Amino acid sequence: MKEILAFDNVRLTYHTRQGEVTALKELTFSLGEGEFAAMIGPSGCGKSTILSLAAGLIKPSAGSVTLGGSIGYMLQRDELFPWRTIEKNLYLPLEVQKKNTPARRARALELAEQYGLSGFLKSYPSQLSGGMRQRAALIRTLVMEPDILLLDEPFSALDYQTRLLVAADVSRIIRSEKKAALLITHDISEAISLADRILVLTARPARLLASHETDFLSSDPLKRREEPRFSGWFETLWKELDP
């Protein structure tokens, strides 16, 4: 498998007037093309920092970050622009990246159609449910044609029921588009049900504590939760996070 994202011995130190904080230290891991990985770790350990590094928004203080493709970023809140219709929200990345061509817009509409958003194109985000909005945010990310999706706790603002359904939904879309994904989550069962590989981080400064390939029969998150090995994985990860 070809690598699409690689962290090699990365350190990141934030400098502010209040002092310095080392968020990551000696962090090494990589992600293959089309691979769906989840990252879990104690809160505040530096997970969002890892995504900022991967997206090239900040530079590492030491070590190297290698990215072999384009990224799409999805955040905890959907961050749809309330004054734009859903359609105009989907065009936002095209406008920013100066790719606002008829062909690209048609592709955006095709994605919207394919993933059940076409009835909402003329609506404003405030008229959609939380789950629908998160789906719109995902489609907006896909409009950029990214090779790798960076997902920073994208479901944590949703209530439990919606969260399970939207997570299943998003996982299906990402898999059918054959994108690589790096999902950050606080939720162990979410990580297990969605990802093919799970990266466990230590407390700050974050290093890689363990990396597990999961061995589920299904790729459907809801079915995975019913497989017997699910609880085994849960226990393993629970113990690793809370020694």
Add this chain to the structure above:
Amino acid sequence: MKHETISKEHRAFLQKSRKKTGIVNAVRLGLLLLLLGLWELVTALNWADPFLVSSPSRIAKTIASLYREGTLFYHIGITLSETLIGFFAAILSGVLIALLLWWSETLRRILEPYIVVLNALPKIALGPLIIIWCGTGSRAIVFMTILVTVILVILHMLSAFLSADEGKVLLLKSMGANKAHILAKLVIPSSLPAFVSMLKVAVGMSWIGSIMGEYIVSRAGLGYLIVYGGQVFKLDLVMAATVILCFLAALMYFLVALLEKKLVKNKES
């Protein structure tokens, strides 16, 4: 929310709330008429000296005679143009300065204490300076109007620009956006409601500025009529000019409120 069919209960609710609005409006108007009537009565019966408190009919007569002399619209025109020029100049320069301050954090930090002091300073203290710099004509009054209004515009807009959502900034950056993109796609559109609410406050400020300016220097305008009327003890003139001012200020405020309705609809998150 759209409802294809309105339930009986909802119709009753709408009727009730419409009725309530009707009552409020009627009482409002009634209160005004009552006050005017009382004022007129008290002065007609000479319980209060109309020379000191004027009266609605005397105010109307004064306005009519100003009109006949042909000076009514002259004074209104002067004050209105000073106010409007000052208002638009303050909005334009204030928004531009706020944009610059948003753009450069360093500039912001350098200028912060100056803005704070200028904001705290009672602008009327600068009256003599303004007369020396700008003379005693309309220029001085426009300058005073700008001075009174512009700080408010800067502070209001800068805080709106700076409060643009962090998450959305991050999102745009992840799409490869530069500062100009962030400004055009996020900061400006998200500041639109703040812009309109700022306009409402700025309307009031620019009237304060222009009338204050006319108090200090002018030879024409509504503020001048008020000062002049006070000096020669023509309370009718003072009241008449004040009433016209109330009317103009309210009119301008309602125009801005109308603009607000047009601009800020259907767009809350």
